Amino acid sequence: MDELINWILEEGRTSDDLGAIFKGISERLVAQGIPLFRTNLGMPTIEPTAALLRFEWSRDKGLASDALSPEASYGPEFQRSPIRYLLERNLLRERFNLEDPEVVRRFALFQDLRALGATEYALRFVTFSQGRTALRGAALSMATDRPGGFTEDEVEAVGRILPALSLVAYRIGLSRVAVETLGAYLGPQTGAHVMQGKIRRGDSQVISAALLLADLRGFTALVDANPGTEVVGWLNQHLECIGDAVTERGGEVLKFLGDGLLAVFPSDRIGTEQACRDAVRAAVDAGGRNTALNARRAAEGGPALDLSIALHFGDVIYGNIGTARRLDFTVVGPAVNEVSRMEVLGKALGVELLLSESIAHRCGHPVLSLGTHKLRGTTGMREMFALEL
Structure with a gap:
């Protein structure tokens, strides 16, 4: 097994593909x-939409993998699984003779495996850390269809590779968690910048981008009149639309x-006009989705929240600010200050989608001038536009 252990460690050093x-x-x-x-390898992950990574290899079909939601990871199937059985008894390993009908009847998984000809199922936990993260270990299972099952020597031989497998799985798991977590909290593009080492205060660059600032009207009154947990649920639905x-x-x-968000559409790779078009299409789509959400909620007797969006194009400083x-x-x-002032102006004008001159004539859509207006905290007058319906 020494050669296989060395292969695992070498692959784990250079590859992030745990499935391969x-x-x-x-x-x-x-x-x-x-x-x-x-064989099956299951390990926890820390992601907004996934709680478990599962890799399954079979002799006939090869590899299959998926990321399971928290509900699927710890739902009814898990509650009636051999993994749950071991966890409840603080066991790290167990072997199950699937040639024994009494054993097969214990779990639905065993019945499925036996129907495929399996004769033994072996399960073992591999521990990672002592609680610093949710990545505390993985579950490795293996099944055979040879009459009589595995021998003790075979089980022990597989056990010899587990320290190397656990080290590699933990390393790859942490890397995935870092990427996914940064993407969830910062956005995938910004998260990638951080992963590339741009984490020092002052690390920044000037970029040209279309800016989208969205805000929900009437949210403050909604908070005052309803339980906080319900308000958070409603807010998440609206923010998801945008x-x-x-x-x-x-x-x-x-x-x-x-009750709103700030988004950017950088123009460096797609050009100024395309960035502006994408921003306008996103704003229109967000408005449509929000309207549909309000209609569904109204049908259920729930509250509605209207959407106000401002769009602007300009140069911004993109990077790290804050304390050390x-x-x-x-x-x-x-440009960020201006789009913020525009959103306030849009509410005052009763316009759901307000465009600055810098984006109005680049968006590829007919627009209607709303005249010139003074933006608080800026000099001069700015011509504002709405989409022509």
């Missing part, structure tokens, strides 16, 4: 005479601002 490594381990164990029929519209058109939500040990990766500059 697990497939390679399973195939190499078979090549060394371990009669594997199916955020999904932004990301589907290449924009990135930089930050949530209580508490930073925010965001955009600042006159």
Whole structure:
């Protein structure tokens, strides 16, 4: 097994593809005479929409993998699983003879495996850390269809590779968590900048981008009149309408601002006009989704929240600001201030979507001038526009 252990460590040093490594381990164990029929590796993850990563290799079908939601990870199937059985009894390993009908009847998984010809199922936990993160370990299972099951020597041989597998799985798991967590809290593009080492205060660059600032009207009154948990649920639904519209058109939500958000559509790779078009389409789509959400909620007797959006294009400073040990990766500059003032003006004018001159004539959509207006905190007058319906 020394050669396989060295392979695991070398692959784990250079690759982030845990599925490919697990497939390679399973195939190499078979090549060394371990009669594997199916293997499974499950490990927790820390992501907004996933709680468990699952890799399954079978002799006939190869590798399959998926990321399970918290509900699927710890739902009824988990509650009636061999993994739950071991956890409740503080056991790290167990072997189950699937040629015994009494054993097969204990779990639905065993019945499925037995129907496929399996004769033994072995399960073992691999521990990672002592509680610093939720990545505390993984569950490794293997099944065989050879009559009589595994031998003790075969089980022990597989056990020899577990320290190497746990080290690699933990390293790859932490890397994935870092990427996914930063993407969730900062946005995927900004998170990638941080992962590349741009984490020092003052690390910044000037970029040209279309800016989208969205705000929900009437949210303060809603908070005052309803339980906090219900309000948070409603708010998340509205923010999802806006955020999904932004990301589907290449924009990135930089930050949530209580009952609104700030998003950017950088022009460096797609050009100024395309960035402006994408921002306008995202804004229109967000408005449509929000209207549909309000209609569904009204049908249920719930409250509605109207949406106010301002769009502007300009140069912004994109980078780290804050204290030495508490930073925010965001955009600042006159263009950010202006789009903020525009959103307030849009509410005063009763316009759901307000465009600055810098974006109105680049968005590829007919626009209607709303005249010139003074933006608080700025010099001069600014011509404002709305989309012509």
